[in-house]
Structure formats: C-alpha cells, structure tokens
Amino acid sequence: MTQYASPFTDRTVLLTGVCGDIGSTYLSALVAAGANVVATDLPALSEAGKELAINATRNGPGRAVFADCDITDEAGVQHAVHTAIKEFGQLDSVVNNAAIYRTLGGKRPLVELTQADWDLVLRVNVVGSWQVIKAAAPYLAVSGQGRIVNIASVVSRTGAPGFAHYVASKAAVEGLTRSAARELGVDGITVNSVSPGLVDDAATRELNTDAYLKTAAASRAIPRAMVPEDLVGAVMWLAGPQSGFVTGQNLVVDGGGVFV
Numbered sequence: 001m002t003q004y005a006s007p008f009t010d011r012t013v014l015l016t017g018v019c020g021d022i023g024s025t026y027l028s029a030l031v032a033a034g035a036n037v038v039a040t041d042l043p044a045l046s047e048a049g050k051e052l053a054i055n056a057t058r059n060g061p062g063r064a065v066f067a068d069c070d071i072t073d074e075a076g077v078q079h080a081v082h083t084a085i086k087e088f089g090q091l092d093s094v095v096n097n098a099a100i101y102r103t104l105g106g107k108r109p110l111v112e113l114t115q116a117d118w119d120l121v122l123r124v125n126v127v128g129s130w131q132v133i134k135a136a137a138p139y140l141a142v143s144g145q146g147r148i149v150n151i152a153s154v155v156s157r158t159g160a161p162g163f164a165h166y167v168a169s170k171a172a173v174e175g176l177t178r179s180a181a182r183e184l185g186v187d188g189i190t191v192n193s194v195s196p197g198l199v200d201d202a203a204t205r206e207l208n209t210d211a212y213l214k215t216a217a218a219s220r221a222i223p224r225a226m227v228p229e230d231l232v233g234a235v236m237w238l239a240g241p242q243s244g245f246v247t248g249q250n251l252v253v254d255g256g257g258v259f260v
Helices: 021-032 043-059 074-088 115-143 164-187 202-207 210-218 228-239
Strands: 012-015 036-041 063-068 093-096 147-151 190-196 250-253
Touching: 012 021, 012 074, 021 036, 021 043, 021 063, 021 228, 036 043, 036 074, 043 063, 063 074, 074 115, 093 115, 093 228, 115 147, 115 164, 147 164, 147 228, 164 190, 190 228, 228 250
Parallel strands: 012 036, 012 093, 036 063, 093 147, 147 190, 190 250
Antiparallel strands: none
16 A cells, blocks of 8 residues: 655644643644654743653654743744754744633633733733744745644634633734735745634633533534544644645634634
C-alpha cells in the first residue's frame, strides 16, 4: 500500500497556551502528525509545559520543545519565535491559543466590571495575539506557506451574560484576523480564526455549573458535550499547507449550536 507523508512532516508550528486541556490536545495531535512544535505558556507553568513537550516527543513522530512565553511581554514572544528558528530552522504555522479565561473568576454583570478587568482581558486576548502575529510574520513569509490560526469564540455571536469583557475580546480577535489576512496575504500568509463552542474541560467547569453545560449540549444540532478533540481537525487544517487559499475566515466549531 502506498504511504503518503503527513502534510505536517517537517513543518514547524508555534503553539501558545499549551498547558490547558485544549492546548495540550493540540500539541499531541500536531506532534502525532509529524510537526515540530514550539509549545509555550507562562513561565509559572514551565515545568508542566516541559513535561507535555517531553511526552509528546516520546510519542512522536514529530518533536516538541517548550519555551516560556507570556504573550503580553514582547521579549517573551520574541524568545518563543527565535526558539523555533534555533531549534528547527524555520517557522511555518502559528496557533494563537493562549488567552485569559479560566482565571476570570465568577460571572459578573457588565456594570460591575472594572477598568482593570477590561485592561487585563484585552491585553492578553487581543494585544497578546497581535504581538505573536507581529513577531512571527517575517519568518512565516520566508516559509512561503505561512499559516496563522487565531482562537476566537462563538460567544461573540451569542453574547455570554457575565463575560462582557471576554466576549468583546473574542470579537476583536475576529477583527484582527481579517485585518491581518488583508495585510499578510501578499507574503503568502493565511490568517483565519476558529470559534469553539462551550468546551467541556477543566477551565469551563470552574466557571459554569453542570446544569449550564448540559443546557449547552442539548441546544446543539449534535446534542452532546463538546470536548477538546472536537477542535483538532479544524485547527490543523487551517494550520496546514492544504488550506493555502483560505484566509480571513472564521470557522465555527460547536456541533451546530450556532449557524453563521
């Protein structure tokens, strides 16, 4: 039987926010597909991140290394990008997964949110994503098949009571995606976003009740809980070479909870 090489063989991916349930799932899938991955997360999570990278590499056939990276810190972002070049000689794809969500605390009416609440969420989710794009773009242009995948959310369409600042930040990620697609397309770089529905993972369970998750699952055309693995196919397609004429798009992955 003819053996075909994976489209991720010898492809280098920068993945941010690797230590959560969703990020670690992306890491495992990318390395299993043959990608070389620079996995990043906050310095405080470096031990966990290194262990994830070691385990992913052990399972191969790709390889993963961990680099400390606070995406709100320009120097940290530059370090992560330079790690890709140092370790693998190139950078082909970025998956902008890092965001603030789990540590938002309980849901609060928008009239109770503070300026500091807004500053933090926008700084991480929007400005941080932009800083990663800015640092990676010159190297993605060299690749000739650069891909950027930003992670947005269906809440920008549905609105989520108690999370006005988070909802606004994810809507901004979509806007950033379209603008970056217009600017970077001349260099052969595609920029797209994926909007997950409510994922049943540890972060979501800290912020929502079981009843809320069950209601969300029942409202979908495919009426079940959404798990991190449900996002892998969409993210990897947009991060891979086969999506080279798709850009500026937002792909909703939520089992048919929202039709766009």
